[in-house]
Amino acid sequence: MGEKDKGKLVVLIGPTAVGKTKLSIELAKKLGGEIISGDSMQVYRGMDIGTAKIQKEEMDGIPHHLIDIKDPTDSFSVAEFQLIVRERIDEIHRRGCLPMIVGGTGLYIQSVIYDYQFTENTSDPEYSDSLEAIAATEGVLAVHNMLREIDPESADRIHPNNIRRVIRALEIFRSSGLTMGQYQEKQETELVYDTVLIGLTMERDILYDRINLRVDHMIDNGLLEEVSALYNKGVKECQSIQAIGYKEIYEYLDGKISLAEATQQLKQNSRRYAKRQLTWFRNKMNVRWFDMTEANQGRFNQMLDEILKYIAGKLKI
Incomplete structure (x- = not known):
């Protein structure tokens, strides 16, 4: 354009x-x-x-x-x-x-x-469902701690109760190997x-x-x-x-x-x-x-x- x-x-x-x-x-x-x-x-x-x-x-x-x-x-x-x-x-x-x-x-x-x-190529419904199941059985903190292990910066920024965003950050890392911050930096400018x-x-x-x-x-x-x-x-x-x-x-x-x-x-x-x-x-x-x-x-x-x-x-x- x-x-x-x-x-x-x-x-x-x-x-x-x-x-x-x-x-x-x-x-x-x-x-x-x-x-x-x-x-x-x-x-x-x-x-x-x-x-x-x-x-x-x-x-x-x-x-x-x-x-x-x-x-x-x-x-x-x-x-x-x-x-x-x-x-x-x-x-x-x-x-x-x-x-x-x-x-x-x-x-x-x-x-x-x-x-x-915000494309589908970082979406992993099966993985997302499994994380939601963990949140339901073990609590949102369990999923948030998974994020903290791989991306402490995002974990500090995203509240544990914002489970959708926590899961999104984990999906991005699983599919791309990048933290949410790194992924955003790669976006077109x-x-x-x-x-x-x-x-x-x-x-x-x-x-x-x-x-x-x-x-x-x-x-x-x-x-x-x-x-x-x-x-x-x-x-x-x-x-x-x-x-x-x-x-x-x-x-x-x-x-x-x-x-x-x-x-x-x-x-x-x-x-x-x-x-x-x-x-x-x-x-x-x-x-x-x-x-x-x-x-x-x-x-x-x-x-x-x-x-x-x-x-x-x-x-x-």
């Missing part, structure tokens, strides 16, 4: 609390855009405050996709994300609008914009769309202050009540509750730590996550970075104009 045949796509990435939401709305208004959430946790219904999900009134009439499409007990994979998002991109193009992916889940976004193949990749960054001290303040606002705005509602419904031992903002409060609700300790852990985990996000984007994607430090200090409109000019130049619009 030639470059002229590829649909246009804007991708706006950056760490948590850097200011993606506000900027994305203004960009979408100027560009005739529709926004696709690039956050692996905003797909879950009833998980609004802890995922910093955009509120209806904040959308300012801009259509948003991939928000509230799953129950908290559902699993959600990068392959499913890729499939749904590419369908949404095609739909948005057909409406004559510009699709914009906005978020911070690096691998998920990468799977959409690059030629990631050709862009599927005519893509402009914009990254937002900020001076670390200011970003960390914003993260700490955001957590305080979450607590003030009802995070404890939101998480307690899930806890009381018996939403446990599932993928969604491993999200930052939920696992810490669950520790408190289990009586393991105080609310003050849970809040501090939430702040620390959020800061660490922001650092990991920036490292991932810088190592894995060819991003044009814009420093939002000054935008945060009164130069928002100038920063918006600068980014609009960059997008127009790259996409020839």
